[in-house]
Amino acid sequence: MDYEEALDIPEFHGDDLWENGFLKQCLFPVNEPSDLSCFTYRVEFENVKIEVLSIDPILLVYHQFASHHEIKNFLADAHGREFSSLKVYRGEGDESVSRHREANGTNFFHEESAGIGTVYRKVARSIPAVDFEKSEQWQVLSYLPGGHYVPHHDYYDYESEDYWDETMRNFGNRFATLLLVLKTADQGGETVYPLLQRTITPEAGDVIFWTDLDRLGQGNYNSLHGACPILEGEKIAATLWIRERGQPMMINDEKSRLFDIERLTMPQIRST
Template structure:
């Protein structure tokens, strides 16, 4: 190769490298801005609210703007809606703030990998066409960050399961035509129950807007029909609205695994579906 083409190649490689460094710097700066601004700010305006546009607290409750605990738990924001008792499913509207959703996405984006499923024979993660998303797990150090601690405490209070019984949060991205076929969250192998016991509950949090399809589908819940990836099917489904969460139990009140808790992620028709999953165990996981 002559000197001139080598200079061109070297110049292109330099531009690509510089571009990657600049992109990573912007991503890091965005994450840090979110972290720095997360000081449990006072309650803010809610879209679609009445009167002056500010959150209307229930009558008889004191004003909670200066109550840090109330802010962590998003008292007055989170609105639980029971949609099924068998299996037990609750939609937690406004469970996450928009900043929390954006933060989880920003932290996850550079570390996404092809998702895996649990091999029932070995208990290890394997690639499968049952699940076509990409994802990552937060690490134990990130669990100490204020924003993550606030989310985990909120999950613990609403699920009534201790924080230490929770697995690390997993963040997932489903692109167009991606899905997760119906499955159970409880383990069918003995390998995974050695640390922390069986999974008893799941909190699935939605992190993105403007998604067509991508519903969370419970085929054995309810007695009617619902939309799943553009098709009408039997069961119940939950639309992935940014900030909402679905809390459901993999074990019944009798302490046994509940086969009716089978669920799946419907095919995404347009946009990107981002979610964060927290699995809760019978015993401490760390």
């Protein structure tokens, strides 16, 4: 791998699956200039601070979303359960294990414990445009040195409905993803969006939110994203994948591809 050799980066399991240009964006972030805006609104006496990085797909960073105390309690609850290697399978009848992700983790119900439930309820009330009851369980992942997730899409792209599981049939595809950063690595571990030319280096407590589908229910190819390899330290993040069925943002009388982003950035004004 050219960039790996040039920077003397240790080899990691699955490094051959990274395109050189994508890995380069981890090592040499080049963020496209943006004329998009930052927004702040209040929910129950707390400021919600949003940075808009893209509108197609929507890509937002909620800065300082979770407090130090909330992060500490979430992590304490999460560490009460053993983290094991979570396999990624190729799907559509292929049960072989993919090498695209190297991480350990576990799953939790939305409000399984006090610390985790507190954060879930804060997410639900702070982002009212999204129905988080239609989201999958929390998935909490720990990435250690060499850990990574090759750029991928969160939405499912089945060749046939014959492969749909019960969740897909009942709740539809993954409409959006919410990623809560609980701990940052000493080096590495950024979240990269190669097709958007965006590399995010978040702080603990930040939330990254993006849409996986467009408003017509089709997968948004530009939502391609990955977890950059960890060079030093540990990264821990918690993910909610939100399903499309019954989502207010999917209502689309005008048959537009694009979401009304103001429902997220100005929820008090665009509540209907």
